Structure formats: C-alpha cells, structure tokens
Amino acid sequence: MIRKLTTPDDGSNLRVSFEFFPPKTEAMATRLWETIQRLEPMAPSFVSVTYGAGGSTRERTHETVRRIVAETSLRPAAHLTCVGATREEVLAVADGYRQAGVTHIVALRGDPPAGMDAKYEPHPGGFRDSVDLIRGLRELGKSFEISVSCYPELHPESRGWDAEIAFLKAKQDAGADRAITQFFFEPDVYFNFLDRAREGGVTLPIVPGIMLQPNFSGMKRMAGMVQTSVPQWLERLYEGLEEDNETRDLVTATVAAELCHKLHERGVRDFHFYTLNRASLALSTCRLLGLKPQSAKAA
Ligand code: FAD
Secondary structure: OOOOOOOOOOOOOOEEEEEEOOOOOHHHHHHHHHHHHHHHHHOOOOEEEOOOHHHOOHHHHHHHHHHHHHHOOOOEEEEEOOOOOOHHHHHHHHHHHHHOOOOEEEEOOOOOOOOOOOOOOOOOOOOOOHHHHHHHHHHHOOOOEEEEEEOOOOOOOOOOHHHHHHHHHHHHHHOOOEEEEOOOOOHHHHHHHHHHHHHOOOOOOEEOEEEOOOOHHHHHHHHHHHOOOOOHHHHHHHOOOOOOHHHHHHHHHHHHHHHHHHHHHOOOOEEEEEOOOOHHHHHHHHHHOOOOOHHHOOO
16 A cells, blocks of 8 residues: 555654553553653654543543653644533633643543533533634643644534634634644545635645554544544455454554555655554554654664
C-alpha cells in the first residue's frame, strides 16, 4: 500500500502529537509511562491527556500531566470538559493545571453524563458548551494555548453543516488556537471539511486526528457511536485477523501511515495520533512517515 516509502522525505517537514488516556490501575500506569518514554524521542509538538466522561478522571488526568511536566521534556496538553461541574470548579481545575506548569488545554464540552444517546444538559452553574468554556479560560487570563475538537463527518448532535462550521468559527472567535479532528479514514473527508471550514471563515489550523486502533471491532463500535464512516476496503483488510494481533498491528500502522502520506501530499504537516496508550503502533507509524528519534537524526 505504501507506494513511496521515501515520502514525506526524512520526516523533518512534519510534526506529530500524541494523545493518551489517564491510567485506571497501577499496571496501566506502568504501561503508559513506558509508552511515554518510548515516544518522547520522537519529539512530538505536544502530548495530550484526556479527561474521562463526567470529569471521572479529574485526579488521574492531573497526576499524569503533572508527571509529564516533572519528568519529561514533553509539553503536555490537558483535556478539560464542562460536564458535571460548576464554572468555578472547572476553572479551578484549569488553574491547578497552570500551577502544575501545564500551559495547553484541550477545551471540550464533553458527552452527556447519562450517555451519548441522552440530550446534553449543561450543569446548573456550569459552562454551557465548549465556546462558553473557551471564553471562561480566556477571561481567567492565564494565557493558555487552547485546542478544540472538530468533526469532519459532523458531530452526532449536529444541526447541519452551516451550524457546524459557524460553531467552529465561534470557538475560534472565543480564542481557540487550533482544532483537532475526530478520527476519519478517507483523505477527502478531511479536505472537504477543510474547504467548508475555510469558506466559513475558519482560519485555525485544523489538525487531523489519526486513529491507531489495536482492535478493529472495538474501533468499529466507537466509529458507529461518533459517526465516523468505516470504508468497506478497511473492513476487508481486517477480515480474518480477529485472533492475529501482530498482523492487525502491521495493517493498522500501514493504513495510518498511508492516510498521513495522502494528507501530507496535499499540504498537511501536523498529525495528532490517538495512541490508545500503545507505543509500538505510534512508533511504527512515525517510522513509516520518515520520522526518527531525535538522538538518531544526526546519524
Ligand atoms: P462541542 O464542539 O461544544 O459541541 C459538539 C457538537 O454539538 C458540535 O460539533 C455541534 O454539532 C453541536 N453544537 C453544540 N452547540 C452548538 C451550537 N450552539 N450551535 C450549533 N451546533 C452546536 N470527551 C471526553 O469526555 N474527554 C476528552 O478528553 C475528550 N477529548 C476529545 C478530543 C478530541 C480531539 C475530540 C474530537 C473529542 C474528544 N472528546 C472527549 C469527545 C467529546 O467530548 C464529545 O464529542 C462531546 O459529545 C462533544 O464535546 P465537544 O467539545 O466536541 O462539543
């Protein structure tokens, strides 16, 4: 599938970032820490740590970003949602991040606490949505870098393309610095969205979010929930690989790298990887893109 392994040249004209989720157990923490240490030499622009539904990982997200600041050379971005907390509580979490040396926040509304099928109701006294949260963070005056989400195949709650793009523009006007997309599999999905966004006055960098899934059926379930289309050619690639983790991983890294190549050919330079806390898939994808560990660059 990779037609030109040498493209994009030596990887020096592209930048990557990695997303992690906070670990639930000691064993998961050990694995995440190994992953972070293995990925650090790829010199990502930043690494982000998610915030569990309903703020359920508040402490663990904080502890993870704090440790990244203290023990690595990486720049962490902490995700923050509006769910299940008052404005004051959310801003206190942001302030805690700042005090821990975290200067980048991924500002989100979050999913309804009752589940993704339920109607979203803001917490009484809470931020209404991500735009409201971005304004709140800007008013806090802590000079955060702020990233936000965007949805190239529309969010399940979308009111249509015009409203979707107008809402992304509202995030930009409120002070967002960058948008990171939901995962997708076809380059045209990204480029059609980019065209719509630019026509709608969105000038923010729109960084593609690339899924590095180790488990195809799990990913398919997730895709169904978030309205990401899964092309038939992708399904066919994974047929019969349910019990074959090794081959599945090779396919996943190849598919992800191929998508990045196609995006890169048309001018994309930044890639955000949903790592699911696994180093090997992220590392092999970076290798296929020509990226090498910093220490190996001079060689
Ligand atoms: P918003 O962008 O505020 O709104 C979601 C959608 O609702 C919009 O895209 C739009 O379609 C519609 N909408 C809402 N208000 C309006 C309006 N006024 N006008 C028009 N349309 C409107 N979830 C977590 O719980 N923790 C995380 O750490 C996390 N990280 C994520 C990171 C990325 C990059 C992405 C893409 C998603 C992440 N999510 C996370 C999932 C996210 O919380 C859900 O998708 C949630 O349902 C929406 O949050 P949001 O900030 O994207 O919402």
